[in-house]
Amino acid sequence: MPTGVIINALSIIIGGVFGTLAGHKLDAKFKAELTAIFGLCSMGMGVSSIMLMQNMPAVIFSIVIGTALGYLMHLGRWIEKGAMLMEKPIARIFKKENKNMSQTEFLTNLVTIIVLFCASGTGIYGSLDAGMTGDHTVLISKSILDFFTAAIFACNLGYVVSTIAIPQFLIFFGLFIGSQLILPLASPAMIADFKACGGFLMIATGLRICKIKEFPVADMIPSMILVMPMSWIWVNWILTLLG
Numbered sequence: 266m267p268t269g270v271i272i273n274a275l276s277i278i279i280g281g282v283f284g285t286l287a288g289h290k291l292d293a294k295f296k297a298e299l300t301a302i303f304g305l306c307s308m309g310m311g312v313s314s315i316m317l318m319q320n321m322p323a324v325i326f327s328i329v330i331g332t333a334l335g336y337l338m339h340l341g342r343w344i345e346k347g348a349m350l351m352e353k354p355i356a357r358i359f360k361k362e363n364k365n366m367s368q369t370e371f372l373t374n375l376v377t378i379i380v381l382f383c384a385s386g387t388g389i390y391g392s393l394d395a396g397m398t399g400d401h402t403v404l405i406s407k408s409i410l411d412f413f414t415a416a417i418f419a420c421n422l423g424y425v426v427s428t429i430a431i432p433q434f435l436i437f438f439g440l441f442i443g444s445q446l447i448l449p450l451a452s453p454a455m456i457a458d459f460k461a462c463g464g465f466l467m468i469a470t471g472l473r474i475c476k477i478k479e480f481p482v483a484d485m486i487p488s489m490i491l492v493m494p495m496s497w498i499w500v501n502w503i504l505t506l507l508g
Contacts, residue, residue, distance in 0.1 A: 267441045269395045269404025274434040276408035277382060277415045281427030284419025296417050303410045304474030307387065307467050310406055314464030319454040323499035324461050324492055331488025332481065341483035348379040351432055355379075355425060371422065378418050378426060382411065383433045386470055386482045390463030390489060392437040396444030397456060403463070404437075451493060458496040462489055 318324055335341070352375050382388070391403035419426040451459075466489070469480035 267395065267438055269401030269408070270392060270434060270437045270441055272401070273388070273391075273404050273408045273411060273437065274430040276412040277430040277433065278427045280412035280415030281419045281424060281429075283412075284416030284426065285423050288416060288420025291417070291420060296420070299413060300417065301475050303414065304471040304477075306406070306410060306471070307474060308471030310387070310403065311464040311467030311469075311471060314403075314460045314467065316461075317457045317464075318461035319457045320496050320499045322503075323495040324458050324465075327458075327462055327492035327495045328465055328485065328488045331491045332485045334491075335484030335487045336481065338484075338487075340486060341481060344380060344384045344483050345376065348376045348383070351379050351383075352376050355428055358428075374418065374422055375425065378415075378422070379429055379432070380483070381414070382429045383436050384483060384486075386463070386466030386486060386489075388433070388437060389440060389486060390466060392440035393444040393447075393489065394460060394463065396441040397448045397451065397459075447493070452497070452500075454500060455493045455496045459489065459493050462492040 352372060356372060356375060385407075387403065387407050391401075391407055394403055395401045415426050415429075466482060466485055469482050469485060472478045473480055473482060
């Protein structure tokens with residue numbers, strides 16, 4: 266049962282509605298400070314996951330090589346292009362409600378939240394983790410952050426924010442189902458290293474949210490594909506050679 270995926274989608278729907286109806290009562294300083302807390306929470310979730318790491322060299326190698334591959338593939342740009350394709354039908358149905366915002370600014374913010382909700386490292390990691398282990402903690406924690414994030418964006422964008430829950434659910438549900446095919450092939454150590462790799466992405470996300478460092482989180486996503494095979498290779502081949 267994709268409990269975490271469902272909760273995450275509902276949090277965006279409800280947060281978007283709440284922000285549209287009550288967002289005008291929130292001042293700019295409150296929104297900025299709350300966003301910084303989101304970053305802090307993301308980093309705390311990342312530290313918790315990294316502590317589960319079993320094979321540090323395998324995880325570090327996967328992050329470095331995976332990020333390099335993502336950069337060479339221009340993965341971040343492809344994700345943005347995909348978001349722009351999703352933006353077109355959504356923008357046609359929901360016109361901008363904020364008369365003080367230009368159409369260009371409206372579309373830019375819309376693409377931003379599509380990437381944020383549908384292609385975040387935390388969401389992808391959480392969906393895969395929930396499918397492989399049945400632990401929905403990451404997605405439920407992300408849902409709390411997404412509720413307030415959706416509400417803040419909806420202050421300016423309106424009900425359109427809630428519609429992002431539809432493509433997000435489809436993407437995360439697909440990852441949830443696909444990850445269950447991986448589970449029979451994974452050892453506990455491989456899963457722990459996968460969680461640790463996701464933890465690094467959550468810390469990178471938190472630093473971006475707090476505007477401390479603009480880590481290329483989208484380009485780091487391939488590391489989550491590499492980490493489990495690398496964990497297996499490290500345990501079964503490299504440690505044997507070193508021993």
